[in-house]
Amino acid sequence: MAGKTLYDKLWDDHLVKQRDDGSALIYIDRQLLHEVTSPQAFEGLRLANRKPWRIDANLATPDHNVPTTDRAKGVEGIVDPVSRIQVETLGKNCDEFGILEFKIMDQRQGIVHVIGPEQGATLPGMTIVCGDSHTSTHGAFGCLAHGIGTSEVEHVLATQCLVQQKMKNMLVTVNGQLGKGVTGKDVVLAIIGKIGTAGGTGHAIEFGGEAIQNLSMEGRMTICNMAIEAGARVGMVAVDGTTIDYVKGRPFSPTGDAWDAAVKYWRTLHSDLDAEFDKVVELDGAEIMPQVSWGTSPEMVADVTGNVPDPAKEEDPIKREGIERALKYMGLQANQAITDIMLDRVFIGSCTNSRIEDLREAASVVQGRKVAKSLKQAMVVPGSGLVKSQAEAEGLDQIFIEAGLEWRDPGCSMCLAMNADKLGQGEHCASTSNRNFEGRQGFGGRTHLVSPAMAAAAAIAGHFVDVRELLN
Amino acid sequence: MRAFTQHQGIVAPMDRSNVDTDMIIPKQFLKSIKRTGFGPNLFDELRYLDEGKPDQDSSQRPLNPDFVLNQPRYKGASVLLARSNFGCGSSREHAPWALDDYGFRVIIAPSFADIFYNNCFKNGLLPIVLEEKIVDKLFQEAEASEGYKLTVDLEAKTVATPSGESFGFDVDDFRRHCLLHGLDDIGVTLEDAELIKSYEDQRRQTAPWLFGAGR
Numbered sequence: 121m122a123g124k125t126l127y128d129k130l131w132d133d134h135l136v137k138q139r140d141d142g143s144a145l146i147y148i149d150r151q152l153l154h155e156v157t158s159p160q161a162f163e164g165l166r167l168a169n170r171k172p173w174r175i176d177a178n179l180a181t182p183d184h185n186v187p188t189t190d191r192a193k194g195v196e197g198i199v200d201p202v203s204r205i206q207v208e209t210l211g212k213n214c215d216e217f218g219i220l221e222f223k224i225m226d227q228r229q230g231i232v233h234v235i236g237p238e239q240g241a242t243l244p245g246m247t248i249v250c251g252d253s254h255t256s257t258h259g260a261f262g263c264l265a266h267g268i269g270t271s272e273v274e275h276v277l278a279t280q281c282l283v284q285q286k287m288k289n290m291l292v293t294v295n296g297q298l299g300k301g302v303t304g305k306d307v308v309l310a311i312i313g314k315i316g317t318a319g320g321t322g323h324a325i326e327f328g329g330e331a332i333q334n335l336s337m338e339g340r341m342t343i344c345n346m347a348i349e350a351g352a353r354v355g356m357v358a359v360d361g362t363t364i365d366y367v368k369g370r371p372f373s374p375t376g377d378a379w380d381a382a383v384k385y386w387r388t389l390h391s392d393l394d395a396e397f398d399k400v401v402e403l404d405g406a407e408i409m410p411q412v413s414w415g416t417s418p419e420m421v422a423d424v425t426g427n428v429p430d431p432a433k434e435e436d437p438i439k440r441e442g443i444e445r446a447l448k449y450m451g452l453q454a455n456q457a458i459t460d461i462m463l464d465r466v467f468i469g470s471c472t473n474s475r476i477e478d479l480r481e482a483a484s485v486v487q488g489r490k491v492a493k494s495l496k497q498a499m500v501v502p503g504s505g506l507v508k509s510q511a512e513a514e515g516l517d518q519i520f521i522e523a524g525l526e527w528r529d530p531g532c533s534m535c536l537a538m539n540a541d542k543l544g545q546g547e548h549c550a551s552t553s554n555r556n557f558e559g560r561q562g563f564g565g566r567t568h569l570v571s572p573a574m575a576a577a578a579a580i581a582g583h584f585v586d587v588r589e590l591l592n
Numbered sequence: 593m594r595a596f597t598q599h600q601g602i603v604a605p606m607d608r609s610n611v612d613t614d615m616i617i618p619k620q621f622l623k624s625i626k627r628t629g630f631g632p633n634l635f636d637e638l639r640y641l642d643e644g645k646p647d648q649d650s651s652q653r654p655l656n657p658d659f660v661l662n663q664p665r666y667k668g669a670s671v672l673l674a675r676s677n678f679g680c681g682s683s684r685e686h687a688p689w690a691l692d693d694y695g696f697r698v699i700i701a702p703s704f705a706d707i708f709y710n711n712c713f714k715n716g717l718l719p720i721v722l723e724e725k726i727v728d729k730l731f732q733e734a735e736a737s738e739g740y741k742l743t744v745d746l747e748a749k750t751v752a753t754p755s756g757e758s759f760g761f762d763v764d765d766f767r768r769h770c771l772l773h774g775l776d777d778i779g780v781t782l783e784d785a786e787l788i789k790s791y792e793d794q795r796r797q798t799a800p801w802l803f804g805a806g807r
């Protein structure tokens with residue numbers, strides 16, 4: 121019999137019941153909650169007169185709606201009354217049911233997918249869910265982490281289980297070494313460019329190979345974060361020394377004997393050598409260039425040295441129409457050089473790229489330089505209060521401010537523009553977030569997905585440039 | 593949950609692939625703490641010419657005449673015919689809530705994004721996967737004849753055209769069972785509460801670090 125994949129192991133370890141009809145009950149170790157997808161779930165519990173199954177498995181924080189300026193006023197500082205009610209509702213629900221919440225004024229507040237790992241609330245081998253599709257981020261720790269809908273949030277609150285069908289196994293291997301200036305973000309954009317936004321649908325993707333193993337946890341999180349952009353609800357990386365070093369000493373991490381026992385188990389969390397995958401994709405890390413998305417879907421990416429595609433050269437009529445529509449929305453010309461795309465704003469942040477390493481990379485590019493005068497705004501939004509204070513301790517905030525970037529308070533911010541941070545109609549933005557859908561960052565806004573280093577370089581130039589030219 | 597057995601309704605063809613959840617219901621409408629009332633903002637950016645804001649009377653807004661749902665012939669449509677990878681993007685259940693609130697009961701496409709597909713079943717909405725060729729044919733027929741209706745039978749797992757042609761579809765047994773009987777998932781799972789408890793007790797022994805930390 122073939123060996124097990126990492127996904128098989130995680131599945132087997134959490135299987136409560138296999139039903140005859142093919143569905144299964146999977147036990148959930150951790151649920152992360154935020155203000156947007158939880159209110160209806162708590163309401164459902166109340167209406168059915170149910171209680172949460174296991175309070176200590178939950179951790180909550182407001183992130184999507186919180187303002188990134190003027191946070192001293194707390195919830196009162198949220199100008200939009202509808203947003204304020206949502207944040208207040210999360211607070212009330214957590215208080216009522218006794219769930220731990222990092223509230224808006226708590227230094228530990230931040231984007232759910234940043235604070236889980238930061239607190240050690242994300243540990244290898246866990247099953248983790250959150251009413252947010254980027255929950256795949258946590259798979260970087262050898263976790264089985266799913267984004268779920270609100271009905272499932274309620275289901276997990278009430279039963280500590282999720283009803284699942286087992287997915288297929290997919291392996292994406294990135295061999296060799298990444299070039300200088302090429303980051304986890306470029307790797308995952310290149311992968312999505314290759315397999316498409318539905319390339320991983322129905323599969324749990326494991327990312328492996330030398331280039332992935334050499335990445336830091338931050339880089340791995342960036343890659344798993346965007347598994348969903350390739351259609352896969354789950355992205356994972358096997359546990360190794362890098363994982364264990366990262367987890368050690370965090371507030372929720374085990375200590376003493378429990379730590380030793382945990383590490384022993386965590387060391388088994390990798391695919392067996394003879395495991396079989398349903399689908400395998402390979403990339404050569406050395407060939408990956410800094411990436412820039414030019415269209416309205418994350419698969420619409422190009423090398424920074426490349427050009428916007430020409431729809432006339434596309435044979436598939438549906439794809440051709442998709443390219444034409446994207447170019448029209450984005451206000452771009454066929455065959456235009458990527459480096460000729462002029463920018464209005466730059467956003468460095470989001471659960472994809474707002475961790476300390478991301479900020480260090482961006483700061484190293486802008487240090488001693490100035491943001492282009494043609495830009496309306498360039499902002500840096502750290503992923504959590506703790507990332508913010510760490511960055512300030514390292515002096516990164518000063519580097520950004522001196523270069524002319526705004527230094528904000530933590531939250532989702534312009535990633536989806538639910539708070540006050542958004543693009544104006546027709547504006548082009550170099551963004552380190554994960555989605556470039558129409559209107560994602562504001563009505564009529566035009567998003568280009570890039571790495572933090574590429575966003576920083578673009579902020580200096582006012583248009584896209586190959587960051588490798590600035591790194592010397 | 594509302595049960596789904598059979599449904600017959602007018603078909604609206606939305607000829608566009610990769611329709612994402614931001615398109616189905618833009619984020620400014622996710623601030624509601626309710627499950628209802630999202631219908632007027634379904635496909636907001638495609639449907640209206642102006643920028644949609646929460647708490648606004650959408651009946652007064654300028655409509656985009658080119659958008660399929662604004663064409664009089666598709667008024668009252670309850671079957672949405674769509675292209676591949678429908679519902680990609682975020683996990684927001686507001687997307688099926690909006691489709692449901694607008695009046696859709698069935699969505700037919702060659703493929704769906706996983707989370708969206710799953711969310712539909714939790715809300716009495718039936719997503720049906722049919723082969724691309726068949727979807728193409730349905731597009732042609734729906735566009736060619738006004739008032740075109742499809743009949744969907746979940747028990748028999750079939751979609752029938754007005755000419756009597758019938759196509760089978762697959763749906764997994766558990767989801768079908770819950771939908772046919774309008775079952776509350778949570779209630780079904782809690783029938784196994786003892787099993788969950790014993791799993792949990794065992795896990796407390798083998799992985800004690802997963803319990804009570806950080807509190």
Ligand code: SF4
Pocket residue numbers: 183184231232233252254470471472531532535536553554
């Ligand atoms: S940063 Fe963006 S993608 Fe991440 S959780 Fe927030 S809104 Fe979602």
